[in-house]
Amino acid sequence: MQQSIHGGDLYKTANSVGIRKEDILDFSANINPLGLSQQLKEALIAHIDDIINYPDLECNELRDELSKYTGIPKEAIIAGNGASEMLYLLFDVLRPGKTLIPAPCFSEYAKAAENYGSEICYYELKEEDNFRLSIPHFLQHITDGIDAVLICNPNNPTSTLIDKKELLELIEYTRKRNIYIIIDEAFIELTIGGNQNSVADYLKQYQNLFVIRALTKILAIPGLRLGYVLGDSCIIKRMWKNKIPWSVNSFACNIGKVLTENVGYFEATTAWLAAEKEWLYNELIKISKLKVFKPDTNFILMKIVNMDMNSASLKVLMISKGILIRDASNFKFLNDKFVRVAIKDRKSNSRLVEALRVVLNNAES
Amino acid sequence: MQQSIHGGDLYKTANSVGIRKEDILDFSANINPLGLSQQLKEALIAHIDDIINYPDLECNELRDELSKYTGIPKEAIIAGNGASEMLYLLFDVLRPGKTLIPAPCFSEYAKAAENYGSEICYYELKEEDNFRLSIPHFLQHITDGIDAVLICNPNNPTSTLIDKKELLELIEYTRKRNIYIIIDEAFIELTIGGNQNSVADYLKQYQNLFVIRALTKILAIPGLRLGYVLGDSCIIKRMWKNKIPWSVNSFACNIGKVLTENVGYFEATTAWLAAEKEWLYNELIKISKLKVFKPDTNFILMKIVNMDMNSASLKVLMISKGILIRDASNFKFLNDKFVRVAIKDRKSNSRLVEALRVVLNNAES
Numbered sequence: 001m002q003q004s005i006h007g008g009d010l011y012k013t014a015n016s017v018g019i020r021k022e023d024i025l026d027f028s029a030n031i032n033p034l035g036l037s038q039q040l041k042e043a044l045i046a047h048i049d050d051i052i053n054y055p056d057l058e059c060n061e062l063r064d065e066l067s068k069y070t071g072i073p074k075e076a077i078i079a080g081n082g083a084s085e086m087l088y089l090l091f092d093v094l095r096p097g098k099t100l101i102p103a104p105c106f107s108e109y110a111k112a113a114e115n116y117g118s119e120i121c122y123y124e125l126k127e128e129d130n131f132r133l134s135i136p137h138f139l140q141h142i143t144d145g146i147d148a149v150l151i152c153n154p155n156n157p158t159s160t161l162i163d164k165k166e167l168l169e170l171i172e173y174t175r176k177r178n179i180y181i182i183i184d185e186a187f188i189e190l191t192i193g194g195n196q197n198s199v200a201d202y203l204k205q206y207q208n209l210f211v212i213r214a215l216t217k218i219l220a221i222p223g224l225r226l227g228y229v230l231g232d233s234c235i236i237k238r239m240w241k242n243k244i245p246w247s248v249n250s251f252a253c254n255i256g257k258v259l260t261e262n263v264g265y266f267e268a269t270t271a272w273l274a275a276e277k278e279w280l281y282n283e284l285i286k287i288s289k290l291k292v293f294k295p296d297t298n299f300i301l302m303k304i305v306n307m308d309m310n311s312a313s314l315k316v317l318m319i320s321k322g323i324l325i326r327d328a329s330n331f332k333f334l335n336d337k338f339v340r341v342a343i344k345d346r347k348s349n350s351r352l353v354e355a356l357r358v359v360l361n362n363a364e365s
Numbered sequence: 366m367q368q369s370i371h372g373g374d375l376y377k378t379a380n381s382v383g384i385r386k387e388d389i390l391d392f393s394a395n396i397n398p399l400g401l402s403q404q405l406k407e408a409l410i411a412h413i414d415d416i417i418n419y420p421d422l423e424c425n426e427l428r429d430e431l432s433k434y435t436g437i438p439k440e441a442i443i444a445g446n447g448a449s450e451m452l453y454l455l456f457d458v459l460r461p462g463k464t465l466i467p468a469p470c471f472s473e474y475a476k477a478a479e480n481y482g483s484e485i486c487y488y489e490l491k492e493e494d495n496f497r498l499s500i501p502h503f504l505q506h507i508t509d510g511i512d513a514v515l516i517c518n519p520n521n522p523t524s525t526l527i528d529k530k531e532l533l534e535l536i537e538y539t540r541k542r543n544i545y546i547i548i549d550e551a552f553i554e555l556t557i558g559g560n561q562n563s564v565a566d567y568l569k570q571y572q573n574l575f576v577i578r579a580l581t582k583i584l585a586i587p588g589l590r591l592g593y594v595l596g597d598s599c600i601i602k603r604m605w606k607n608k609i610p611w612s613v614n615s616f617a618c619n620i621g622k623v624l625t626e627n628v629g630y631f632e633a634t635t636a637w638l639a640a641e642k643e644w645l646y647n648e649l650i651k652i653s654k655l656k657v658f659k660p661d662t663n664f665i666l667m668k669i670v671n672m673d674m675n676s677a678s679l680k681v682l683m684i685s686k687g688i689l690i691r692d693a694s695n696f697k698f699l700n701d702k703f704v705r706v707a708i709k710d711r712k713s714n715s716r717l718v719e720a721l722r723v724v725l726n727n728a729e730s
Contacts, residue, residue: 011421026418035417044416048409051588052400053391056376081446084609108610115607223416223615242480244449245473249614250588 033344065256083214083227096147104331131158148180161296189218398709430621448579448592461512469696496523500531513545526661554583
């Protein structure tokens with residue numbers, strides 16, 4: 001059985017402590033706390049009878065909406081079963097011999113690349129740089145033999161966003177060397193500035209650029225399974241050819257309009273993020289046992305300092321308070337002092353801060 | 366863009382003739398015409414808020430129900446995004462060098478096998494045998510070098526069911542020669558006798574046997590995406606390891622109970638099938654321009670005879686009557702005289718028969 005190493009694994013946790021999963025406050029999954037929009041919910045229910053038909057193999061209506069939303073032509077868009085399927089399929093088609101990945105990062109990248117025979121080279125993001133990627137320094141590591149570079153922007157678990165101009169330098173650098181550059185923008189809508197931070201508008205100029213997107217985080221729909229890739233239409237065509245048919249279910253095929261029509265939800269998200277990101281960060285830095293890395297998106301990486309407790313113990317103690325946090329020790333280059341928490345609504349965030357304070361101070365005495 | 370070669374492609378058809386897809390009577394997809402059961406619909410709506418959480422990676426609750434339904438232990442069950450994902454994943458893990466497949470059959474088999482480097486050998490089912498597989502004759506074709514045999518039972522598009530005792534001979538024969546045998550039972554519940562025709566109860570004795578199942582047809586949920594494989598738990602474990610995470614969406618994770626609790630729906634299905642399979646077959650054989658192959662499951666293969674019309678033309682003429690049938694000419698070993706129709710409710714079946722009669726007779730004159 002596959003061992004879960006991802007956030008949001010409520011099921012196991014709930015089972016392990018005998019609490020109903022509904023009673024656990026989940027800070028381990030980085031999902032928009034505004035939850036399901038009413039419009040999305042209504043769209044799902046309105047289309048429930050569609051499941052008696054096979055989903056549209058080519059996701060035409062969905063891609064029409066994604067095209068409006070991203071400004072990218074439909075033929076340069078493929079949709080799939082979450083960003084996960086898209087990632088695997090992209091490696092299946094590109095088949096880079098050697099892939100360079102800054103880390104710590106989402107562990108699925110290496111798994112997908114290695115699944116298609118790619119060798120992985122990691123570039124270590126350093127704690128002393130607050131895990132921020134320095135593009136000039138990174139460029140020096142793009143040596144001969146590298147066929148693809150994969151960047152998560154903003155990056156998970158470090159919550160760091162790369163300056164768009166610097167990212168353009170990197171894209172230009174890889175283009176000149178015929179290197180693919182894959183940017184995972186799963187959290188891009190959950191940054192201050194949102195889609196303006198995306199490099200999607202460079203796609204026309206750069207055939208070596210691929211942008212992976214998901215609706216999981218921004219629309220709070222990890223259970224629905226919907227991701228997409230933007231990129232060169234010839235490669236996209238090959239991805240369609242290799243894709244398992246009907247992997248996007250009928251429900252997911254029908255929610256495109258929410259992206260372009262549900263303006264209120266996106267505005268409310270922006271307002272929430274601007275307020276809570278600062279608030280939670282400022283509260284957490286008051287806890288002396290935590291080193292808190294300044295977040296650029298809707299989650300925060302932290303390190304337990306000045307005490308013996310490790311991340312696994314902190315996780316267990318927090319579960320006993322009904323709060324699930326992400327033990328981040330299994331991310332490449334992190335250790336058993338790191339944890340990650342999502343940013344949620346004020347009430348939940350307050351509960352998190354209070355519980356951390358109690359747990360860390362009690363352990364002290 | 367992937368070209369659709371499967372039944373049920375309502376979207377393209379509706380577009381091509383300018384009819385709303387709701388107004389087309391779809392005989393191309395072999396789905397239980399009883400449609401969504403009320404209990405299933407209620408379960409889907411009740412769990413709608415679950416999509417804000419990641420689905421259970423291991424589909425535990427679903428597999429508990431599948432275990433009750435099939436009598437197979439949970440650790441010998443993997444669930445995935447339709448039978449398609451299961452098929453690909455099984456070939457990914459088994460990696461047979463050479464796979465023997467009776468055909469005509471579902472085209473995805475060869476695609477999945479070849480995707481993982483397997484060579485395909487076809488065994489031709491002959492029209493003069495009414496496309497029925499003769500096991501003694503087939504055994505002679507399981508020559509040295511064959512690593513896997515893949516059988517669809519009942520078979521698509523021929524609607525033929527293999528006698529269970531004969532199938533056991535084949536399974537025994539392959540076991541002795543260390544050959545994997547994969548049986549796709551996507552339509553097994555839609556045969557007279559239903560699950561009693563399944564070879565799932567042989568799984569304990571035969572480690573070389575794998576059974577692919579889907580809930581698509583029996584529960585009329587092709588849009589939901591849910592399939593599963595029953596087989597040796599070591600292989601199943603490796604399939605979990607290779608599987609793209611979360612490919613079973615939250616909705617699909619939550620419908621297991623319908624299988625074990627919605628007895629009324631299954632009884633009604635049995636009654637419908639027993640009545641309509643005979644009725645439609647007996648009506649169709651009255652049309653002199655059609656050679657009709659006797660069906661064992663919920664669809665019927667037919668051949669246009671005694672006239673020049675081909676399957677593509679018949680399809681177009683039927684669409685003009687608001688009825689979509691399956692042009693079966695692209696199935697291996699069939700030609701442009703073959704079409705396939707689903708068996709639906711009496712009212713729809715009558716419309717089909719009447720339209721076929723009119724279209725075929727008009728062409729005559």
